[in-house]
Amino acid sequence: MIITRTPFRISFFGGGTDYPGWYREHGGAVLATTIDKYCYITCRRLPPFFEHKHRIVYSHIENVCNNHEIEHPAVRAVFNWANVFDGLEVHHDGDLPARSGLGSSSSFTVGLAHALYGLRGQMVSQHTLAKDAIHIEQNLIGENVGSQDQISAAYGGFNRIDFHQDDSFDVSPIILSRYRLEELHDHLMLCFTGFSRIADAIAKSKIDNLKNRETELNRMREMVDEGIAILTDSHVSIDEFGKLIDLSWKYKRSLSDQVSTPEIDQIYDEAMRAGAIGGKILGAGGGGFMLLFAKPEKHAAIRERLKNLVHVSFNFDDSGSRVVLYQPNGL
Template identity: 50%
Template sequence: MSFFGGGTDFPEFYLEHGGAVLSTSFNKYCYVNVRHLPRFFDYTSELVYSKIERVTDISKIEHPAIREAMKYLEMYELRLSYEGDLPARSGLGTSSSFSVGMLNAFYALKGKRVDKRTLADDAIYLERSLCAEAGGIQDQIAASFGGFNRINFGADGYRVNPVILQLERKKELNNRLMLFFTGFSRFSSDIQKEAQLSIETKINQLLEMLQLVDEAEKVLTTKSGLSEFGKLLDYTWKLKRNMSSKVSTEAIDLCYEKAKSAGAVGGKLLGAGGGGFLLFYVEPEYQNQVKEILKDFLYIPFEFEDEGTRVIYYAPESFDLEGVRQYSGRGDME
């Protein structure tokens, strides 16, 4: 859940100007279960996500992240299943959370425990290089490290700095944030490509969005009224809408204005844009009004979390690499 600085995590921007985002992980999860597939079947790997793939050749896997991750870490003969608390293509980093979780599971199956930076770096490499997907690098880092952080980007890489908040103030912020699912989904990479191409013409907006990270962090870590956080969300949303014609739609704009008319101080569409989840800052006395005026949209309660990716069940499996079944190009066993 990225509050401020989105777009400054593109290498095209931060390598020259520096970048930063203020973001948090929260208690909605994706679950990736991986084990080696017993050799009883006429296929060597079974992959279950929104569809089921059964293949005898890794290169024939349709899901790009699974295919490239299996090649990258030399994984063979797998049964992989995925399920998530949130829908895909919804602007909440679900694809990067999947990539990070899958890589974590692959390493664990090999009997390796790797640190969070390795997982973040591998997920960035997987999505941005191996799968050639457009976009920034904040989601992979947030999913790996977890917690409420300021992530700085520069020519020397990235640095994750936890934002130190008093427990009660953090709870107050959490209680003033409301999340609604618009019901619209889209492929963020399509929007990210346009945003990436427009970076050179949007430098001033991105620099202003970068400055808002400092202002928002100051609001949180001083005695400033939390409502200022909501006002800054409103301002960064106006800047973000001008980054690309695909960021918002008439329906999303109408939903946003309805929420403000009911008492929301500000908010923003999460992710690349075009659909997904709207986040609002709403003082407690106006939250019922906002729920009522947005009753056609699904309200999603949530809580901040601090752990990031983790292995829930750890049972490494020995695997005979030399015994990997070889198949011809036709998919027949040789």
């Protein structure tokens, strides 16, 4: 039996430039961090005593005899990619809801691929895990997804990720003093808007519009450098980082009319009136989690103003996808 633990992520700047349709022509970059909220995948070989061959347990339970019968698209794609023939049982547990803008689907793909490597007795690099997950999601499943979520999930940590025209990428950890990192953390709030969304359709609307948004996407990529410059200069107020998030949200909203909704706009306006400096919907948009940036003394007022939403406390994570239980002889 193997259990993998793979973190979710928060993306600050550069989202949109991680789509292959963009970076293969222009290059791209994002600034993102993983957090201590995780996707857990439990995987074990299934003894041949059942009517079914595979058992997959998530929000549904699937008992199937062949890979092609699997309804879960990521499990089906990963099993086929890994040439899974022996019976397997897979359980998924997540700390936060799916389809919420935290890269949970990529965390799932990375975590499952990691578990299958482990079942074969193979250790795998972070780079290979990320590349495999990108291939599975973009080419095998055919999802309209970028490439940052898989890399963040595999590597973990607070990183600048650069995407190159030849599909290669570089991961550069952001080095900050403990005080500056804690200062950033203490200014961040994470709240659930109350509704999930299917990211694929929203992402497709953005991808279809990439050529019409070159100015916006180039500016959003520049914000990666600006955000890092703010964080690494202790003489610059951390509030400038929040103002940049606010600006990035305005640009992100322009990428597609599906990124925001009247409900999201109202939540954002209420947070700003209560003292937030900036914020954004995480992920493709349309729902899920909203990241807010505010002085710590304003957090209580913002929570009161948004008291109908679920607020989630979190810390930064730097571990990436990990095998947390390995019992190669256990069923």
